[in-house]
Amino acid sequence: MNTIDSMERLIYYFCKLPGVGRKTAERYAYKVLDMAESDVEDFASSLIDTKHNVKYCTKCGNFTEHDVCDICKSRQSDVICVVKEPKDIVAIEKSKNANYLYHVLHGTISPMENRGPNDIHIKELLGRLDGIKEVIIATNPDVEGEVTANYIAKLLKPLGVKVTRLATGIQMGSDLQYADEVTLSKALEDRKEI
Amino acid sequence: MNTIDSMERLIYYFCKLPGVGRKTAERYAYKVLDMAESDVEDFASSLIDTKHNVKYCTKCGNFTEHDVCDICKSRQSDVICVVKEPKDIVAIEKSKNANYLYHVLHGTISPMENRGPNDIHIKELLGRLDGIKEVIIATNPDVEGEVTANYIAKLLKPLGVKVTRLATGIQMGSDLQYADEVTLSKALEDRKEI
Numbered sequence: 601m602n603t604i605d606s607m608e609r610l611i612y613y614f615c616k617l618p619g620v621g622r623k624t625a626e627r628y629a630y631k632v633l634d635m636a637e638s639d640v641e642d643f644a645s646s647l648i649d650t651k652h653n654v655k656y657c658t659k660c661g662n663f664t665e666h667d668v669c670d671i672c673k674s675r676q677s678d679v680i681c682v683v684k685e686p687k688d689i690v691a692i693e694k695s696k697n698a699n700y701l702y703h704v705l706h707g708t709i710s711p712m713e714n715r716g717p718n719d720i721h722i723k724e725l726l727g728r729l730d731g732i733k734e735v736i737i738a739t740n741p742d743v744e745g746e747v748t749a750n751y752i753a754k755l756l757k758p759l760g761v762k763v764t765r766l767a768t769g770i771q772m773g774s775d776l777q778y779a780d781e782v783t784l785s786k787a788l789e790d791r792k793e794i
Numbered sequence: 795m796n797t798i799d800s801m802e803r804l805i806y807y808f809c810k811l812p813g814v815g816r817k818t819a820e821r822y823a824y825k826v827l828d829m830a831e832s833d834v835e836d837f838a839s840s841l842i843d844t845k846h847n848v849k850y851c852t853k854c855g856n857f858t859e860h861d862v863c864d865i866c867k868s869r870q871s872d873v874i875c876v877v878k879e880p881k882d883i884v885a886i887e888k889s890k891n892a893n894y895l896y897h898v899l900h901g902t903i904s905p906m907e908n909r910g911p912n913d914i915h916i917k918e919l920l921g922r923l924d925g926i927k928e929v930i931i932a933t934n935p936d937v938e939g940e941v942t943a944n945y946i947a948k949l950l951k952p953l954g955v956k957v958t959r960l961a962t963g964i965q966m967g968s969d970l971q972y973a974d975e976v977t978l979s980k981a982l983e984d985r986k987e988i
Contacts, residue, residue: 605859606843613837616829617822628811630881632844633857635810640845643807644838649800650826651834663827665799687824 607633659728661704661721662686677701678733682725682752684708684740692738700736703728708744709751717751726755734762741768801827853922855898855915856880871895872927876919876946878902878934886932894930897922902938903945911945920949928956935962 607629614625632640656662657669663686664670671689681700683689689702707720725735737752739745753763769787770779779787801823808819826834850856851863857880858864865883875894877883883896901914919929931946933939947957963981964973973981 606840606847607857609836609840610844613833613840616825616833616837618825619818619821624813626881626884627813629844631810631812632841633848635845637845639807639810640841642803643810644841646800646803646807647826647834647838647841650804650823651829651831653800654827663801687820690820 656686656704656706660702661706661724662689662702671702675699675701678731679736680725680728680732680734681736681738683738684745684748688738701728701732705739705748708739708748710744710747720748722752722755725752729756729759729761732761734764736764736766738766741766850880850898850900854896855900855918856883856896865896869893869895872925873930874919874922874926874928875930875932877932878939878942882932895922895926899933899942902933902942904938904941914942916946916949919946923950923953923955926955928958930958930960932960935960 610629610632611622611625614620614628615622620628632643635643653665654663655665657664657672658667659672660669662669662671666673677700679700680703681692681698682703682705683692684705684707686704689704692698692700692702703721703725705720705722705725707715709715709717709720729735735752735756737749739748749765753765756763767790768783769790770776770783776784804823804826805816805819808814808822809816811819814822826837829837847859848857849859851858851866852861853866854863856863856865860867871894873894874897875883875886876897876899877886878899878901880898883898886892886894886896897915897919899914899916899919901909903909903911903914923929929946929950931943933942943959947959950957961984962977963984964970964977970978
């Protein structure tokens, strides 16, 4: 094959993106050849800027380009929503009426991976409870997420803070026959009067 | 949502890649945050290098970082394979025993899009026939590709060059019942004695 060094390097890096194989990376590289030079330059600088400028908010642990993120800076709320990763905030912010403060744990408790409560940002959460009425624990509904949620709940309840957890159940718009049995049992158990 | 300017810009550019939507672009951007700083810098410079350094081979029209591409520089052959785009060369080079010279038309004749024979690199092909015994026309087996192939064939035959076309037929490893009727008729018509 014709060796084009810089293009091969570019394909190599595109291949590092999640879910991108050689063929897709090649298509991306061809697209770059078709793009305007100024766009490619801005693309490249946005890569570097993102890596250089984006850091974690010193208050909540969300991504930000400043010391404190926009949400911490501008939002008033007595509810903190606790999430595993910064990208979970993006998902929650898209939901209706989301007007919470956030706290990013940057991980979950995982005995399997030798990660205890002190390896994630729980201590920092305890320092933020002044004036907070409710803490919603929005870790994933998997084993690690549940363990982490229970651990935090036990820690916070004695402090007089209301601790809640995202509801689990069958997905909106889904088909009952495709729901897994764990979800369905949980949905039956948590049934609500209408 | 939390506004992170450089990340938004990066997501915007990832969205310009073929087949990449907002969600995928976000995943790519998160991946960039996880990458080592030196890797991100090399990723960015490979983008710019690709755009700056990659140009067309002055002989065949393939991608290259030099005046003449590696294939034209190093390969001896009396067969030229004519393709529509440089990326077609990559595909052909992956096939067994590919040892041809190439000629990239950079398009096909298309009355619909007002593109005539003078708008693609046919003239350049005529100037390369010295010592060439065969020209394989490997344009796509669609209307524009066929029109272009026939046009070139008519031009070259009087010059005493053998002109061939890629065989069309049912795909290797495919299932007859899924072959479209045009392909199947053509395969029957072109049947070979075994």
